[in-house]
Amino acid sequence: MKIVIIGSGVAGSVLARTLSDEGYNVLVLEKSKRAGGMCKSYYYKGFTYEYGPHILANHHASVEVEKFIKKHINTEKTKLTSASYVKNKICYYPPSxxxxxxxxxxxxxxxxxxxxxxxxxxxxxxxxxxxxxxxxxxxxxxxxxxxxxxxxxxxxxxxxxxxxRKLGESIYKKQMFFNEKWCSYPKNDWNELFVNLLKNINIIYDVKVKRVNLNKKYLVINQKEKIHYDQLISTINIDELFDYKYGKLYYAGYDIVPKIIDLKKQKNLDGKAISMLYYPESKYRHCRITNYGTFQNKKTYPYNSKTILTIETPNAKKRLYPLLDDKNIKIFDKYLTEASKYKNLITFGRLGLYKYLTTDTTVAMVFRLKKFFKNWQEVSSSKRYDFYKTIRGSWKN
Ligand SMILES: Cc1cc2nc3c(=O)[nH]c(=O)nc-3n(C[C@H](O)[C@H](O)[C@H](O)COP(=O)(O)OP(=O)(O)OC[C@H]3O[C@@H](n4cnc5c(N)ncnc54)[C@H](O)[C@@H]3O)c2cc1C
Incomplete structure (x- = not known):
């Protein structure tokens, strides 16, 4: 069986590794020049950073998930501090x-x-x-x-x-919302995860899949090159895959701008440098500033005297966080019903299943998909729709 996976973020890469290890013939197509999707690390003047803080925390995932992730990337425990900047004062966050x-x-x-x-x-x-x-x-x-x-x-x-997001759950405590046990960060960077996951896997970079013929089971890259498949796994936006026929799904998102500052200029609370500083007031355009040096645990040059921040400013064009409201859940359901009709298609990941996901919950989702994968093409559309519901899960997994 020839499996084509569109996208090499956490969802596409973990699936590629798992299915390839089970003996399937896998090809990954990635529009970017390198793997990792939203989870990739960027390099800047000796520092690394991501698109917003990428912390490995246990968002309801299991021991198997932890084992899987730690098999493919070196991580180390870390601690984060968060605060909110209100009325020109640095306040504890979560609010208490x-x-x-x-x-x-x-x-x-x-x-x-x-x-x-x-x-x-x-x-x-x-x-x-x-x-x-x-x-x-x-x-x-x-x-x-x-x-x-x-x-x-x-x-x-x-x-x-x-x-x-566990909001409002700690009004008496001074703490972060990530739990201590899992809270970790890559020892080197997130890119190591994708190098390891995609070892010996056939992947073509820099190809944006523009057209998929779901009935004839092929997709088109580079204007006219056709790639046939027996099973397509798409981790791109589900509305884009179906040419927005039921409307565009809503997302929130932000732009990031990296900035290097002297350690002396870091914002502190109780003598600790703040990892994530939220700006709720509308007079600031940005919503958060992340200080990566505080959780990367690196001590040598250039981290010995400087740190890297990203300034995160909302941008309507960035499709990062799916909006949980009735209207969008209904639109998504139409797409999911449509997707279920195609036995050779699996729409997956944070974009394909319109779900807020983290690295660990994405891996947990792959494990759920694996249970249904062998029967995917044999069952009826309505059964596949049920499979999708279980795979997508609730906001708790
Ligand atoms: C702002 C933000 C912050 C996050 N913070 C954390 C965190 O702190 N901790 C944590 O564990 N997780 C975090 N995550 C989640 C993590 O980055 C992943 O998004 C998640 O694990 C699921 O990834 P995915 O593979 O489903 O999607 P993505 O990472 O979006 O991957 C989709 C891939 O498909 C490719 N693609 C899209 N369209 C096409 C096309 N037409 N043709 C070919 N390729 C295409 C993209 O280039 C991309 O590589 C965060 C995510 C976001 C968005």
């Missing part, structure tokens, strides 16, 4: 009574917390968080940030997004 104290609002927030409703209203992102943290923390830390980042009213976003 300690953040309120920095702003002189502790008593007000404590009073609000003591009056929180017994039953939380899960109607949307805003009602959920108001019920979890009260109005002062919500308005100062979540409301504007969410409107700025997503470019929509928080009332339009599902409360599931707040739950996925």
């Amino acid at each position: 009574i300690h953040s309120a104290e920095v702003l002189g609002l502790k008593q007000k927030v404590l009073k609000e917390i003591s009056n929180l409703p017994k039953k939380i209203d899960h109607k949307n992102f805003e009602t959920y968080l108001l019920g979890k943290v009260g109005p002062t923390l919500y308005n100062n830390f979540f409301k504007n940030f969410t409107s700025k980042f997503w470019r929509v009213n928080p009332k339009k976003i599902s409360s599931d997004w707040a739950k996925t």
Whole structure:
């Protein structure tokens, strides 16, 4: 069976490795000049950075997932600090009574917390968080940030997004939302993962797949070269694959600009340099500044005197984070129903299944797909749709 995989991000590369190890004939097509998708590391004046902080943390994944990842990349434990810049002050993030104290609002927030409703209203992102943290923390830390980042009213976003990000769960603690056990980062860089995953795998770079004929089972690269397949696995945007016939899915995204600064100029909280500093206020165009040196654990030149930041500014054209709202979930469902009709197609990954994914949850998703892979072409469309639902999973896996 000839398997063609479009895309060499975490989803495409892990699948290519797994299927190739099982003896399948695999070809990967990648539009970029190198593998890794959103997870690749970039090099700049002796530093490395990614498109936003790429931390390996346990987002509900299993021991098998951890083993798989650590077999293919050297990682080491790290710690992150996060904070929010509000009213010209550096406050603890996630928001808590300690953040309120920095702003002189502790008593007000404590009073609000003591009056929180017994039953939380899960109607949307805003009602959920108001019920979890009260109005002062919500308005100062979540409301504007969410409107700025997503470019929509928080009332339009599902409360599931707040739950996925574990927002509002630590109002008494001074902590990060990543748990300690898994929190790690590549010893070298993320690119090592893709070099190892794609060893001995047939891959063509710098080819953007423009046209797929799902009925005749071929795709076209370089204007007119046809590549036939028995099984296509597409990790590109599902709406793009179907030529946007049911409309364009909504995403939030940002541009990044790297900047090198002296260690002396790092922003600190309680004497620790801040890894991720959030800017919820609308007077700032950027939404976050990430300081990579704080979690890369590198001590030699140039890290001994400088560090690298990325300044992250929302950009409507960047398709990075799927929006969890009823409208887009309905559009996605139309595409998924359509995709299920094609037994020789598997749409997959964060773009193919319109799901917020991290490295570990992507690997977990590959493991779920593997259970259905052998029967994929034998079953009915409706059964394949059910398979997709299980593979995509919930916001908890
Ligand atoms: C902003 C951001 C921050 C993140 N932070 C973290 C983090 O802290 N920790 C973590 O574990 N994970 C993080 N992730 C997730 C991680 O980077 C991956 O996105 C995720 O693991 C799933 O990757 P994927 O392979 O499904 O998609 P992608 O990485 O997007 O890969 C898709 C691939 O398909 C290729 N492609 C697209 N269209 C075509 C075409 N027409 N022809 C050929 N090739 C094409 C792309 O070039 C790309 O290589 C983050 C993701 C984003 C977007």
